[in-house]
Amino acid sequence: AILDIVTYPNKILKQISKPVERFDSELHKLLDDMYETMIAKNGIGLAAIQVGVPIRALLIDLGDEEGKQSKDTLIEVINPEFLEWDGSLKYNEGCLSVPDYFDEVERYKKVKVKFFDRFGKEHIVDAEDLLSVAFQHETDHLDGHVFIERLDYIKRKKFEKEWKKLLKKRKK
Ligand SMILES: CC(=O)Oc1ccc(/C=C/C(=O)NCCc2ccccc2)cc1OC(C)=O
Numbered sequence: 188a189i190l191d192i193v194t195y196p197n198k199i200l201k202q203i204s205k206p207v208e209r210f211d212s213e214l215h216k217l218l219d220d221m222y223e224t225m226i227a228k229n230g231i232g233l234a235a236i237q238v239g240v241p242i243r244a245l246l247i248d249l250g251d252e253e254g255k256q257s258k259d260t261l262i263e264v265i266n267p268e269f270l271e272w273d274g275s276l277k278y279n280e281g282c283l284s285v286p287d288y289f290d291e292v293e294r295y296k297k298v299k300v301k302f303f304d305r306f307g308k309e310h311i312v313d314a315e316d317l318l319s320v321a322f323q324h325e326t327d328h329l330d331g332h333v334f335i336e337r338l339d340y341i342k343r344k345k346f347e348k349e350w351k352k353l354l355k356k357r358k359k
């Protein structure tokens with residue numbers, strides 16, 4: 188099913204999501220619905236809190252070389268933990284919960300992430316560049332953070348100005 192996406196500034200997005208304890212069919216159904224939703228909305232990453240479920244589960248699907256997304260390129264990430272991080276890079280981020288706004292955010296260039304898959308099997312992944320950004324952006328959601336909170340002061344001011352315009356445009 189395609190689920191509704193919670194959008195900024197809804198307070199739901201500020202919740203701290205709880206670790207997944209049961210890798211059961213209910214979790215699998217949620218992950219499947221999240222994937223259908225993410226693809227329908229042209230997303231490449233989605234955290235459970237963005238569909239209103241405060242559990243530490245997220246999806247990343249950057250697609251293959253042609254950018255084609257499928258279950259083969261999908262990564263289902265449950266209870267992620269960063270083991271290592273280094274370097275720095277800037278990337279123009281967007282978020283399904285902050286529609287129509289994109290801006291540059293500074294993140295770690297490389298991260299080593301430990302997480303579990305939908306069957307409770309542990310994985311450790313070294314991520315760089317776009318995949319590293321995706322892990323950091325989505326894990327932020329699990330701790331109640333949205334990427335616009337990481338903008339520097341100048342960019343934050345730009346966001347606030349643009350966001351007001353966007354709201355007016357939507358209200359009509
Ligand atoms: C108009 C509008 O709001 O468009 C979109 C905004 C965001 C997104 C998706 C954002 C997304 O998947 N972010 C995941 C986090 C992430 C950001 C940067 C790099 C890695 C991971 C898609 C939109 O839809 C279209 C048609 O482009």
Ligand SMILES: [Co+2]
Pocket residue numbers: 281282283284324325328334
């Ligand atoms: Co996001």
